[in-house]
Amino acid sequence: MSINFKKILVLIALVFTAALAYQFVFIDMKHFDYAMSFRTPKLLVMLITAFCIGSAAIIFQSIINNIIVTPCLLGMNALYILIHTLVVFILGSTSILVTTKIISFSLDLVIMAIAALIIYGILFKKTKGNILYVLLAGTVMATLFSSITSTLQRIMDPNEYDTLLNSLIASFNRVNSDIIIFAVIVIIVIIFALRRDLALLDVITLGKDQAINLGVDYDRTVRRLLLGVTLLIATATAMVGPISFLGLVIANLSRQLFKTYRHTYLIWGSVLIGMVVLLGGQALIEHVFSFSTTISVFINVGGGMYFLYLLLANRRYL
Amino acid sequence: MAEKRISVALFSILVIFSGISLFVGVINLNLVSLLRDDFEQLEILLISRLPRLLAILCTGMGMSVAGLIMQQLCMNKFVSPSTGATISSAQLGILISMLFFRGSTLAGRTVFAFLTAIAGTWTFVFFMQKIKFKDVIMVPLVGIMFGNIISGVTEYLSYKYGMNQALSSWLVGDFSLIIRGRYEIVFLILPLLIIAFVFANHFNIVGMGEDFSKNLGVNYNLILFAGLSIAALITASVVVTVGSVPYLGLIVPNIISMFRGDKMRGSLLDTALFGAVFILICDILGRIVNYPYEIPINLTVGILGSLIFIGLLFRRLNPKAHKLRRSPGRIDCKRPISQTKGGKQPQ
Numbered sequence: 001m002s003i004n005f006k007k008i009l010v011l012i013a014l015v016f017t018a019a020l021a022y023q024f025v026f027i028d029m030k031h032f033d034y035a036m037s038f039r040t041p042k043l044l045v046m047l048i049t050a051f052c053i054g055s056a057a058i059i060f061q062s063i064i065n066n067i068i069v070t071p072c073l074l075g076m077n078a079l080y081i082l083i084h085t086l087v088v089f090i091l092g093s094t095s096i097l098v099t100t101k102i103i104s105f106s107l108d109l110v111i112m113a114i115a116a117l118i119i120y121g122i123l124f125k126k127t128k129g130n131i132l133y134v135l136l137a138g139t140v141m142a143t144l145f146s147s148i149t150s151t152l153q154r155i156m157d158p159n160e161y162d163t164l165l166n167s168l169i170a171s172f173n174r175v176n177s178d179i180i181i182f183a184v185i186v187i188i189v190i191i192f193a194l195r196r197d198l199a200l201l202d203v204i205t206l207g208k209d210q211a212i213n214l215g216v217d218y219d220r221t222v223r224r225l226l227l228g229v230t231l232l233i234a235t236a237t238a239m240v241g242p243i244s245f246l247g248l249v250i251a252n253l254s255r256q257l258f259k260t261y262r263h264t265y266l267i268w269g270s271v272l273i274g275m276v277v278l279l280g281g282q283a284l285i286e287h288v289f290s291f292s293t294t295i296s297v298f299i300n301v302g303g304g305m306y307f308l309y310l311l312l313a314n315r316r317y318l
Numbered sequence: 319m320a321e322k323r324i325s326v327a328l329f330s331i332l333v334i335f336s337g338i339s340l341f342v343g344v345i346n347l348n349l350v351s352l353l354r355d356d357f358e359q360l361e362i363l364l365i366s367r368l369p370r371l372l373a374i375l376c377t378g379m380g381m382s383v384a385g386l387i388m389q390q391l392c393m394n395k396f397v398s399p400s401t402g403a404t405i406s407s408a409q410l411g412i413l414i415s416m417l418f419f420r421g422s423t424l425a426g427r428t429v430f431a432f433l434t435a436i437a438g439t440w441t442f443v444f445f446m447q448k449i450k451f452k453d454v455i456m457v458p459l460v461g462i463m464f465g466n467i468i469s470g471v472t473e474y475l476s477y478k479y480g481m482n483q484a485l486s487s488w489l490v491g492d493f494s495l496i497i498r499g500r501y502e503i504v505f506l507i508l509p510l511l512i513i514a515f516v517f518a519n520h521f522n523i524v525g526m527g528e529d530f531s532k533n534l535g536v537n538y539n540l541i542l543f544a545g546l547s548i549a550a551l552i553t554a555s556v557v558v559t560v561g562s563v564p565y566l567g568l569i570v571p572n573i574i575s576m577f578r579g580d581k582m583r584g585s586l587l588d589t590a591l592f593g594a595v596f597i598l599i600c601d602i603l604g605r606i607v608n609y610p611y612e613i614p615i616n617l618t619v620g621i622l623g624s625l626i627f628i629g630l631l632f633r634r635l636n637p638k639a640h641k642l643r644r645s646p647g648r649i650d651c652k653r654p655i656s657q658t659k660g661g662k663q664p665q
Contacts, residue, residue: 126632132455136396137631139462140624143564147620154617155608292478301470308463311456312449 011272018279041177050274052236056229057247070247075142076233077242082145093160101178116230201263245303250274328591344610365498373496380507382593384549385567390525396458398568399553406465407438408557410472435554491561491616518582565623
């Protein structure tokens with residue numbers, strides 16, 4: 001049993017502890033079912049979110065061969081929110097395409113996939129892979145997307161805005177639990193469709209020339225993986241709203257912990273660390289801070305500092 | 319002569335749009351009844367429209383000049399109040415004054431915003447000077463992240479003390495609440511602009527580096543921190559009265575320096591005029607698009623500004639395509655971004 005496998009086992013144990021702690025601590029036995037009806041969907045949503053963000057971050061970092069960039073830093077979650085707002089804005093809140101949550105979610109996913117491939121394709125092409133330019137342009141794009149979103153929200157009919165608010169402004173205290181089953185199906189389909197490409201990730205990390213030399217259809221694989229990343233981020237954002245720095249933190253923690261290039265370990269590590277962070281953080285906020293703050297604030301402040309540290313520590317290799 | 323023509327053109331555009339701006343709004347103003355001494359119409363003009371116009375002009379001029387000063391002093395074209403943590407520090411200052419001095423007046427908030435904006439900008443630039451990045455892009459990146467962290471702290475405090483809503487008016491730039499008696503602090507910008515104009519050459523020299531400015535007998539640290547303080551004060555006065563206006567200080571100086579080069583004496587006036595024109599047009603757009611409601615200036619500038627910024631970035635990455643079109647004779651060799659002269663006209 002390798003040392004990394006042991007680490008994975010320890011992480012799994014930690015996830016179980018955190019999940020149990022979150023689910024059962026401070027529970028009033030008289031209202032057990034009632035409490036469960038709140039806590040179970042939230043628990044599931046957090047596990048799914050950690051899975052999406054953790055795996056997407058590692059895959060994305062390996063594709064573009066850089067550890068300080070994650071999809072959310074490039075505004076991918078802002079793009080998803082913009083698309084959802086745009087759909088409600090154009091179709092109106094009474095349209096069947098908007099009222100049925102599953103249909104609305106799938107519509108968002110399709111548009112998101114197309115838009116993201118075009119926009120980020122142009123971004124990578126124009127910047128010729130210069131990572132600092134990608135980051136700066138991506139950060140600005142995030143502002144652009146959220147400015148357009150707020151403008152649309154200001155312009156739209158107040159009734160429609162209400163609908164949007166219900167379906168969109170998800171946060172960890174108000175998760176979107178209607179699409180749990182569908183989200184799980186989406187994730188399984190993505191993983192199944194990409195199983196070959198994921199296996200090639202270890203080779204992709206070697207660089208474009210090496211990968212092609214070893215017989216990988218590089219461009220196609222990267223495009224498919226990027227598509228998968230987009231959909232995973234969209235799923236996570238649909239469920240809990242935008243959290244920018246989570247992916248960055250957990251992906252890098254996983255890389256530090258495992259010190260390997262095997263993506264099986266890296267991805268699982270990142271996913272499990274994400275689960276521990278989210279469950280532990282949410283349990284702290286609900287029971288210790290009694291909701292006086294939100295987990296996104298913690299992740300953004302802590303993650304921002306961690307990002308600065310990474311930027312400064314790695315600047316020789318950038 | 320060509321340089322003067324740009325200034326004159328900008329000035330006339332500004333006058334025309336200022337006139338338009340006075341007459342755009344829910345209540346219809348018309349010139350005839352104004353001239354006939356219609357009291358009600360005159361009151362609307364004096365209480366709401368004129369203050370709004372003045373606030374817009376001061377904001378536009380102030381933010382773009384603040385950006386210009388910061389870019390010159392830091393020797394980096396991507397530094398500005400929004401990428402240098404100045405705006406977010408000013409917001410934190412306002413929150414602190416609201417939290418700890420419940421009955422604080424506008425003046426009190428302004429003082430706090432001044433202090434924190436100066437402190438935030440100084441800290442940022444101090445680190446930039448210490449670390450000395452090789453890549454110019456690192457500076458704005460670190461600045462944006464630094465600003466994010468400060469905003470995160472602001473968000474945490476405001477959420478904890480239930481001040482979210484009260485604070486939102488300083489987070490989102492908006493001219494619709496500007497009326498007589500509530501905006502006069504923006505006039506602080508005017509003397510600061512004059513000081514900036516007087517010391518323009520000093521800023522230029524400091525921008526050439528510490529050794530160079532010592533050689534020319536300029537006190538590097540004094541001018542550096544005085545310049546940064548002026549930029550921070552201008553930004554803080556805008557944040558206190560209008561709210562945050564992103565990207566203005568970043569884009570306007572860059573566009574002007576494409577035409578006018580980097581000599582601050584020459585470009586300062588144009589930068590101020592163009593900043594005012596840009597924000598005035600954004601404001602009129604924001605008032606027309608969703609008439610009779612308004613879109614806050616923060617959003618219109620955010621959309622136009624980020625598009626232009628990404629455009630500038632891509633231009634910078636592919637300078638070859640533009641070199642061919644550059645007119646001979648006026649070669650600016652200081653920085654790559656200002657080599658892209660002779661491109662498309664503003665607006």
